[in-house]
Amino acid sequence: ATTIDKVDLTNCDREPIHQLGRIQDFGALIAVNSDWFVSQRSTNIAEILGEDIDAPQGEALANVFSPEAMTRLRFAAQSPEEMVVVDRIFGIDLLGNGKLFDCAVHRSGSLIIIEFEPHPEGERAPQIGVLRPMMAELEAHKDVNYLCANAARQLKALLGFDRVMVYRFHQDDSGEVIAEAREPHLGAFLHLRYPKTDIPTQARRLYVLNPFRIIADVNAEPVPIEPEMSFDNEPLDLSHSSLRAVSPIHIEYLKNMGVGASLSISIIVDGKLWGLFACHHYSAKGLPYSVRSLSELYSQFFSLILERLLSQATSRLRDKGRAIHHRLMAQLAGGSPLVESLPAIDQAIGQVIAHDGMSAYIDGVYKTRGIAPSKDEFRSLLSALNSAATSTIIATDELASRIPAARAFADRVVGALIVPVSRRPRDYIVFWRKELKQTVVWAGNPEKPVEYGPNGARLTPRKSFEAWQQEVSGKSSVWNTDEVEIAEALRVTLLEVILRMTDEAVQERA
Numbered sequence: 465a466t467t468i469d470k471v472d473l474t475n476c477d478r479e480p481i482h483q484l485g486r487i488q489d490f491g492a493l494i495a496v497n498s499d500w501f502v503s504q505r506s507t508n509i510a511e512i513l514g515e516d517i518d519a520p521q522g523e524a525l526a527n528v529f530s531p532e533a534m535t536r537l538r539f540a541a542q543s544p545e546e547m548v549v550v551d552r553i554f555g556i557d558l559l560g561n562g563k564l565f566d567c568a569v570h571r572s573g574s575l576i577i578i579e580f581e582p583h584p585e586g587e588r589a590p591q592i593g594v595l596r597p598m599m600a601e602l603e604a605h606k607d608v609n610y611l612c613a614n615a616a617r618q619l620k621a622l623l624g625f626d627r628v629m630v631y632r633f634h635q636d637d638s639g640e641v642i643a644e645a646r647e648p649h650l651g652a653f654l655h656l657r658y659p660k661t662d663i664p665t666q667a668r669r670l671y672v673l674n675p676f677r678i679i680a681d682v683n684a685e686p687v688p689i690e691p692e693m694s695f696d697n698e699p700l701d702l703s704h705s706s707l708r709a710v711s712p713i714h715i716e717y718l719k720n721m722g723v724g725a726s727l728s729i730s731i732i733v734d735g736k737l738w739g740l741f742a743c744h745h746y747s748a749k750g751l752p753y754s755v756r757s758l759s760e761l762y763s764q765f766f767s768l769i770l771e772r773l774l775s776q777a778t779s780r781l782r783d784k785g786r787a788i789h790h791r792l793m794a795q796l797a798g799g800s801p802l803v804e805s806l807p808a809i810d811q812a813i814g815q816v817i818a819h820d821g822m823s824a825y826i827d828g829v830y831k832t833r834g835i836a837p838s839k840d841e842f843r844s845l846l847s848a849l850n851s852a853a854t855s856t857i858i859a860t861d862e863l864a865s866r867i868p869a870a871r872a873f874a875d876r877v878v879g880a881l882i883v884p885v886s887r888r889p890r891d892y893i894v895f896w897r898k899e900l901k902q903t904v905v906w907a908g909n910p911e912k913p914v915e916y917g918p919n920g921a922r923l924t925p926r927k928s929f930e931a932w933q934q935e936v937s938g939k940s941s942v943w944n945t946d947e948v949e950i951a952e953a954l955r956v957t958l959l960e961v962i963l964r965m966t967d968e969a970v971q972e973r974a
């Protein structure tokens with residue numbers, strides 16, 4: 465009874481993935497009302513508790529669990545009203561028979577959800593102590609890419625998964641694998657790009673609320689929650705559940721790529737989903753709840769370190785921008801015409817704004833560096849450019865969508881950062897970028913043949929990569945806010961230089 469009849473590739477952003485009414489089979493779930501009477505429960509209670517026990521709707525939980533266990537559960541359920549806190553109890557004797565369970569307790573609407581799975585006994589799982597040295601290693605990094613590569617290696621060692629990736633979201637919600645640690649026989653996904661539809665909107669939203677999910681066995685049969693609806697006729701909200709069964713569309717994706725278990729942990733920077741640790745194992749793989757909690761904590765630490773590094777990088781970029789301003793002022797004040805100063809500008813700006821080429825159009829003189837349109841091609845843009853607001857920078861990943869004449873040179877460059885540099889709206893400095901699609905190529909091994917699910921081969925990384933290529937066809941990478949800010953500062957620099965030049969000219973004439 466989902467709100468849409470059939471989920472397919474066109475509407476999967478509307479699938480209510482937080483209330484699919486199923487959990488994974490490595491644990492069981494009971495939802496009780498505030499009087500601790502059962503509202504709903506998974507149908508595998510007996511399998512997990514190990515005795516012929518059920519907790520049907522209307523049963524008092526106190527008739528199922530021991531008094532000591534009830535006291536601990538009640539205590540754990542006392543979280544502040546405004547926020548959902550998942551309380552974790554490792555090794556609780558639920559039945560009073562000596563058998564231990566790991567337990568998660570949290571509120572969901574007016575209900576309390578209790579999830580439990582067998583406590584691993586005699587297993588040597590990593591303990592909290594492993595975190596400190598891992599953190600120390602991360603804290604030494606000054607560079608985001610090295611930080612992420614190191615984290616991928618660390619998580620792979622901690623979790624024992626075959627492939628651990630850092631998947632970073634871009635401004636348009638598409639994503640990129642920016643770091644990867646994998647078993648040597650696996651093909652690389654590093655640097656590949658995927659469309660935003662691969663992790664649909666509601667999933668990205670849910671992953672901010674609940675940073676951890678594991679799919680322990682893509683072939684396991686999900687366990688239904690019964691009754692499906694609460695007394696208030698609501699499906700159970702599993703947003704914060706640790707056992708939630710994931711979307712069948714995504715299961716199909718994982719099967720199509722030969723993955724047996726998947727795990728992902730949100731990377732949250734400034735309250736937003738910056739990326740994910742995405743981990744694959746090529747057979748089923750569960751993890752003790754304590755290890756899942758440990759890696760969730762690790763990701764939170766990692767996110768804080770990353771956040772600090774990113775804000776340091778932004779302020780370093782600003783400093784660099786200021787240094788470039790001073791250097792250019794000194795170089796250009798010498799009186800050499802602006803168009804001849806192009807190499808200096810190109811080199812200086814290249815350190816802070818990646819570009820494939822640049823043009824300057826000053827007093828009707830046109831000069832270029834790197835990949836850029838010809839003079840005639842550039843002149844064909846002028847009437848449109850001159851009609852734009854004079855003092856604003858134009859940053860576009862697809863100039864042809866703003867100025868159709870730009871199609872003429874779209875085989876060379878498609879993105880433009882256009883800096884008007886004089887009050888007479890005739891002079892421009894432009895930075896160019898070529899098509900993104902041409903700069904990223906599939907690096908993985910050809911996929912081994914697999915039998916595809918009902919939605920076919922589309923649900924594979926390679927097809928996703930192709931979908932992303934279509935999506936960005938004719939577009940360059942996006943000019944980010946830092947880059948536009950630097951360009952804005954440069955505009956002021958150049959304006960000052962030009963003004964000074966004209967002042968000098970006026971004084972000479974006087």
Ligand code: BLA
Nearest residue numbers: 473476481653658661662663667710711714726727728742
């Ligand atoms: C979820 N999709 C996800 C998740 C990842 C990806 C990491 C998080 C769940 C998990 O931990 O496995 C995507 N995984 C990738 C990508 C790579 C990878 C890009 O390894 C690249 C190497 N998925 C699709 C399409 C749809 C879709 C076309 O590819 C729908 C149109 C849906 N993906 C989808 C849904 C979820 C998801 C619904 C949420 C699963 C859930 O949490 O219930």
